[in-house]
Amino acid sequence: MQQVFSKYLILIFALGSSLASYSQTNDYQGRKCFGYQRDSCTTSKNIFYKVHEESRSALFLKGQTSSTRFTIYNGRDYRISLCWDPVLGSQIKFKLIDAQSQTVLYDNATEQYSSEFEFTTTQTRDILIEVTIPGESASLEALTNEEIIFVRKDMELGCVGVLVEHMITPTKGF
Template identity: 25%
Template structure:
């Protein structure tokens, strides 16, 4: 019983450390490779990043305020960047922008009224069924400037 408890505790500590390490690596990747894409926009100060595997998707709800111009940039590791795409939807789930159609990782826009938008990022399956699934850091950066 004691041996099982020690093993379980050690496993929990190891998994927590691995998750923290992956998060720190993604944060460093974002600082080094992505922040410059905001150019003359001011970053909103939020870090929205994670390691994503092919076949996964994630949705972020973000508030955008009237009177500002925005740049949204989805930055990802090269191993998954070719297949990754993102969509922006309003509260009615109407697609406002899709990088699938525009083949762009950046979207510049303004909103007429303050609203919450849904940012969905997807990494489709890449046909690597017999291999390990590809993965990489994905970060959603939001910058703004007064218009």
């Protein structure tokens, strides 16, 4: 009887542990933002666009700016789209910057903060995608002042996805 009880106890413990770890996937630790760009960003309706391996997602605070680098290749069309948790606001800023010269090639502020941009490139180069979340965060201020502060995850933290799609540039003319 005691052996049967022990087996059931172990089974219940194992089941409870797995359910507890499953329910924690919505937490901001670990992998909450993993694959966010695949699950939340809208892909192009053009069937020739393919998702680029440089697509990524990250956890952001209000007021934070961050950038990621990738190479664009001559003879390709690119589509960059952003998606984000609603807690971060109704719009976010992003720029495409030449990594070598630091020249701003595109700024979505000039297009009413559009979340998508398509372009053709005639030159292979490294670019930076710089994302800025508007607003202020006491957490960011505390980081610079070395203060200890609590962060309200439901009000200041959210995922941002950068979906990069590419295709070979179609031939122009006849």
